[in-house]
Amino acid sequence: MKLPATSSSKAPVKFRMPTADNLVPIRLDIETEGQRYKDAFTWNPSDPDSEVVVFAKRTVRDLKLPPQFITQIAQSIQTQLTEFRSYEGQDMYTAEKIVPIKLDLRVNHTLIKDHFLWDLNNYESDPEEFARTFCNDMGIEDPEVGPAVAFAIREQLYEIAIQSVASAREIKISKKGRRGAEHAISSKGGGNALDLMKLFRYNSSVVRKRKEWYVYEPIVDILSNEEVDALEAREDRNTR
Amino acid sequence: MEMPQYDPNTKPEFELYTIPSHSSWFRWDDIHETERTALKEFFDGSSISRTPKIYKEYRDFMINKYREEPSRRLTFTQVRKSLVGDVSLLHKVFRFLDEWGLINFGAVSRGDDSDNRDSSLGDTELKNQVKIEEGAPNGVRVVALPNSLKPISVPNSGADGSGNGKVAVAGETGVKLPPLASYSDVFGDLVKLKGFKCGSCGEQCNSGCYEYSKQGSFVICEKCFKNGNYGEDKSKDDFRFSDLGGNSLTHGATWTEAETLLLLESVMRHGDNWELVAQNVPTKSKLDCISKLIELPFGEFMMGSAHEMNSCPTGSLNSLKEGQSASSENQNDVKMEDQVHDQMNESKQNGDAATEEPPAKRKRIAPLSDGGSTLIKQVAHISTMVGPHVTAAAAEAAVAALCNESSCPREIFDGDEDYLANGLSSPTMVSDPERALQVDASKMEENQSETQDASSEKNDVPLNLRIRTATATALGAAAANAKLLADQEDREIEHLVAIIIETQMKKLHSKINYFDDLELIMEKEYNEMMQLKECLVEERIDVLERALKTGVSKWRS
Numbered sequence: 001m002k003l004p005a006t007s008s009s010k011a012p013v014k015f016r017m018p019t020a021d022n023l024v025p026i027r028l029d030i031e032t033e034g035q036r037y038k039d040a041f042t043w044n045p046s047d048p049d050s051e052v053v054v055f056a057k058r059t060v061r062d063l064k065l066p067p068q069f070i071t072q073i074a075q076s077i078q079t080q081l082t083e084f085r086s087y088e089g090q091d092m093y094t095a096e097k098i099v100p101i102k103l104d105l106r107v108n109h110t111l112i113k114d115h116f117l118w119d120l121n122n123y124e125s126d127p128e129e130f131a132r133t134f135c136n137d138m139g140i141e142d143p144e145v146g147p148a149v150a151f152a153i154r155e156q157l158y159e160i161a162i163q164s165v166a167s168a169r170e171i172k173i174s175k176k177g178r179r180g181a182e183h184a185i186s187s188k189g190g191g192n193a194l195d196l197m198k199l200f201r202y203n204s205s206v207v208r209k210r211k212e213w214y215v216y217e218p219i220v221d222i223l224s225n226e227e228v229d230a231l232e233a234r235e236d237r238n239t240r
Numbered sequence: 241m242e243m244p245q246y247d248p249n250t251k252p253e254f255e256l257y258t259i260p261s262h263s264s265w266f267r268w269d270d271i272h273e274t275e276r277t278a279l280k281e282f283f284d285g286s287s288i289s290r291t292p293k294i295y296k297e298y299r300d301f302m303i304n305k306y307r308e309e310p311s312r313r314l315t316f317t318q319v320r321k322s323l324v325g326d327v328s329l330l331h332k333v334f335r336f337l338d339e340w341g342l343i344n345f346g347a348v349s350r351g352d353d354s355d356n357r358d359s360s361l362g363d364t365e366l367k368n369q370v371k372i373e374e375g376a377p378n379g380v381r382v383v384a385l386p387n388s389l390k391p392i393s394v395p396n397s398g399a400d401g402s403g404n405g406k407v408a409v410a411g412e413t414g415v416k417l418p419p420l421a422s423y424s425d426v427f428g429d430l431v432k433l434k435g436f437k438c439g440s441c442g443e444q445c446n447s448g449c450y451e452y453s454k455q456g457s458f459v460i461c462e463k464c465f466k467n468g469n470y471g472e473d474k475s476k477d478d479f480r481f482s483d484l485g486g487n488s489l490t491h492g493a494t495w496t497e498a499e500t501l502l503l504l505e506s507v508m509r510h511g512d513n514w515e516l517v518a519q520n521v522p523t524k525s526k527l528d529c530i531s532k533l534i535e536l537p538f539g540e541f542m543m544g545s546a547h548e549m550n551s552c553p554t555g556s557l558n559s560l561k562e563g564q565s566a567s568s569e570n571q572n573d574v575k576m577e578d579q580v581h582d583q584m585n586e587s588k589q590n591g592d593a594a595t596e597e598p599p600a601k602r603k604r605i606a607p608l609s610d611g612g613s614t615l616i617k618q619v620a621h622i623s624t625m626v627g628p629h630v631t632a633a634a635a636e637a638a639v640a641a642l643c644n645e646s647s648c649p650r651e652i653f654d655g656d657e658d659y660l661a662n663g664l665s666s667p668t669m670v671s672d673p674e675r676a677l678q679v680d681a682s683k684m685e686e687n688q689s690e691t692q693d694a695s696s697e698k699n700d701v702p703l704n705l706r707i708r709t710a711t712a713t714a715l716g717a718a719a720a721n722a723k724l725l726a727d728q729e730d731r732e733i734e735h736l737v738a739i740i741i742e743t744q745m746k747k748l749h750s751k752i753n754y755f756d757d758l759e760l761i762m763e764k765e766y767n768e769m770m771q772l773k774e775c776l777v778e779e780r781i782d783v784l785e786r787a788l789k790t791g792v793s794k795w796r797s
Binding site: 126137208 | 287289294297298301315316317318320321322323324325326327328329331514531
């Protein structure tokens with residue numbers, strides 16, 4: 001079977017989030033004066049930076065936090081944004097890559113474990129839509145779960161995108177030439193991405209074997225209060 | 241599609257699956273053009289992971305999976321665990337099949353699909369149901385005669401019998417309007433909301449109460465039950481638990497009209513301070529308030545305008561439609577007045593923000609009934625379109641109708657009927673700014689003094705009543721206006737038809753004249769021809785005579 005021309009090598013693309021909307025995942029974990037503020041949300045990097053301070057002020061007011069938080073929140077957001085922007089000018093190689101995404105998060109009383117595949121090349125992909133379908137299908141009523149799921153997906157995509165930028169830089173530095181570059185891409189990405197050749201071969205089926213279904217099945221658990229407390233305590237211990 | 245084998249002796253081996261007729265292109269063995277165009281990614285050879293064979297596998301698997309249990313709605317999550325591939329792409333295939341009815345066609349659809357949640361008063365409708373609206377919109381009935389209750393379906397026949405459109409609905413007090421379809425027993429709601437009072441500690445039983453089974457009327461709240469205050473002579477076993485949590489008190493999900501209005505009012509007043517807003521709306525938590533506000537079509541605007549409310553009262557209002565800009569200034573003037581006025585204003589502002597149609601022209605009215613919009617929005621929209629006199633008359637009639645329904649509002653209204661009529665007519669002046677500015681400016685001044693005096697007593701007119709009055713007014717006014725316009729249209733049509741007929745007649749007349757003239761000309765020509773003929777005959781005879789005279793012997797004829 002003739003290989004399609006664009007399957008392995010692609011022209012480098014400017015760095016951006018490989019999703020339909022170019023939103024940056026921002027995670028905040030600030031502790032001052034015995035109060036801890038943890039949050040995770042998406043930010044539009046094309047918003048003016050003045051918005052950061054406005055947002056910080058608003059958050060502090062809504063959640064009734066002490067005012068020291070304003071500067072800390074603003075700083076943290078700003079740092080993460082600058083980091084994102086530092087990648088922005090660079091190229092990343094986006095060879096055909098289907099990566100596995102693993103979800104393992106707890107939102108209030110809901111525990112979610114999931115495992116599925118995501119195409120990094122699909123710039124029209126929408127984590128929010130996936131999250132919405134997920135919540136609808138699993139009948140999750142807590143409105144905070146959807147955004148958390150979308151955020152987790154985004155974060156992982158972001159990390160993978162950063163990796164591909166790093167690998168693109170390496171390839172440029174290395175002098176192996178074009179053919180070598182292709183090898184490098186497939187081998188670099190191989191750790192994470194699936195070997196497309198093996199999976200989508202002509203004589204293999206895309207339907208998984210039944211015994212593998214449980215691996216890719218989502219697990220949603222509703223926890224009781226005690227379990228939530230126990231988990232939180234454990235998480236705190238881990239992060240300190 | 242496999243057809244069932246009609247053999248009464250053996251069970252049918254094949255099963256019949258229904259798919260909509262517009263999907264009849266589907267074949268198991270083949271991939272149709274529709275699929276190729278809708279899911280191009282599989283067919284453009286761009287990737288090894290997207291080929292027609294792979295597409296066919298995905299498709300067949302999903303359809304077969306659904307058909308294992310046709311009545312059960314297949315969810316995307318159930319299939320994606322079994323298929324290798326990008327989940328976004330799989331979702332696309334899934335959605336494609338769903339839209340074309342190849343899967344989930346016979347399945348029960350979700351009633352609480354969050355995408356389609358109707359924001360009006362917590363109604364949820366099934367996605368697949370088609371709403372058909374026939375005839376007059378809900379709550380508006382066109383009656384044949386002022387006092388008859390018989391509704392007529394088409395305004396044509398009734399147009400003449402109703403006399404002047406204005407009088408049909410309103411006019412003298414004492415006209416009985418049929419109960420509006422949106423009528424709800426608001427006082428019943430209020431009574432129910434009170435809930436149960438605990439027999440021993442006297443507090444409200446909110447989430448659950450324990451009912452004394454021997455004597456039905458004694459209830460105690462959960463706290464008392466736990467503490468052991470059962471009341472005299474009663475023991476623990478005699479109590480039965482009944483959960484009120486979801487029943488009589490409104491749950492987080494359902495919002496009644498009254499609560500929505502309360503919410504809007506408090507947001508206007510307190511803006512961003514959700515604590516105060518949640519306090520004002522007694523049965524809803526902060527979260528509920530915020531989410532409800534966002535759901536309302538103009539909720540975002542409310543939150544924005546609430547900010548500016550404090551700083552610049554007319555600022556946000558002025559940015560609305562041009563036709564209403566003058567009215568916002570008026571609103572400022574009359575802002576001092578009674579609550580009813582505020583209600584109308586507020587709902588009108590919200591209605592203005594929501595509707596993006598241009599200001600209604602005189603002759604043709606934008607569709608009034610929109611099943612998807614909230615009642616308040618409709619009321620607001622309608623109220624902006626009618627003239628003041630019509631609305632005043634309709635308001636009086638509405639008040640009278642309300643009085644006739646139950647005695648409670650009568651007591652409230654009777655004492656202050658004049659006041660209300662004035663109070664209600666002032667917002668109507670606002671709704672027609674041009675006239676208001678000139679004609680009714682003087683009236684306004686004297687109203688203001690009146691209303692200032694009476695405003696103190698007005699604070700206890702219950703909110704619900706005012707809402708209903710406003711609603712009834714607006715709807716009645718709309719009906720009256722519609723009638724007027726219908727009559728006008730009729731007359732115009734007649735007039736135009738007469739003109740057409742006249743023109744045709746004239747045309748025919750001139751044609752006839754033309755033909756008459758032609759005939760005359762033809763006759764004359766004919767006469768001339770005859771004369772010519774005679775001349776010729778004479779000449780011929782002459783020639784013959786002369787020929788005979790000169791003795792021409794042989795005559796060649």
